Amino acid sequence: xxxxxxxxxxxxxxxxxxxxxxLPLPALNLEIGMGRxxxxxxxAQNEPEQLFLGLERRVQLVAExxxxxxxxxxxxxxxxxDARHLEELFAPQEINRIYLxxxxxxxxxxxxxxxxxxxxxxxxxxxxxxxGGELEMRTDNRQLYDYSLATLEADGWQLIIQNENxxxxxxxxxxxxxxxxxxxxxxxxxxxxxxxx
Ligand SMILES: C[S@@+](CC[C@H](N)C(=O)[O-])C[C@H]1O[C@@H](n2cnc3c(N)ncnc32)[C@H](O)[C@@H]1O
Numbered sequence: 001x002x003x004x005x006x007x008x009x010x011x012x013x014x015x016x017x018x019x020x021x022x023l024p025l026p027a028l029n030l031e032i033g034m035g036r037x038x039x040x041x042x043x044a045q046n047e048p049e050q051l052f053l054g055l056e057r058r059v060q061l062v063a064e065x066x067x068x069x070x071x072x073x074x075x076x077x078x079x080x081x082d083a084r085h086l087e088e089l090f091a092p093q094e095i096n097r098i099y100l101x102x103x104x105x106x107x108x109x110x111x112x113x114x115x116x117x118x119x120x121x122x123x124x125x126x127x128x129x130x131x132g133g134e135l136e137m138r139t140d141n142r143q144l145y146d147y148s149l150a151t152l153e154a155d156g157w158q159l160i161i162q163n164e165n166x167x168x169x170x171x172x173x174x175x176x177x178x179x180x181x182x183x184x185x186x187x188x189x190x191x192x193x194x195x196x197x
Pocket of ligand 1: 032033034035036055056057058061081082083084101102103104173174175176
């Protein structure tokens, strides 16, 4: 996809993603599965001195994110790629915060590896997060929430916040608005990455 705000899949910028902004060492925040991008764009507007990257495997949604959120905040870029390729895109410890918003729950046990909080993905995030880096997750799905609490604990993450009925925040995702309209609770957690040995 050819647009100034889109990083061509699997071609990280030379020198890392921080070179995208002419700011000294901005924090780098990544939303995995950003959908149509409402959350990442609003959050980027609120924090103009940090870099926000939205990763989404469906190219069509990246195109829609651009259309919906134009004019884009200066500090947002999109990546059309699957999270399976994260380690080809990012250098170790390059990321400060990872957001997982309403990720696909993959309820069948044989698909558990695809959940974005599986032990395999957590090990990958641990390598890519900087010291003190954090993971934030929102979901309507109780099973995925409980599963994530368990995998995070087993992997040594420090749980900072857990909330089983998150009140509305300034930045919302498209799915979140839909679930809130239906009166469903939003489960939320924030966890700090363990130190790599
Ligand atoms: C249920 S939607 C939620 C979208 C958005 N975060 C929201 O809350 O409105 C899940 C999104 O994650 C994307 N997704 C799922 N697995 C992914 C992966 N492995 N890599 C990148 N994107 C992924 C899907 O394409 C979809 O757009």
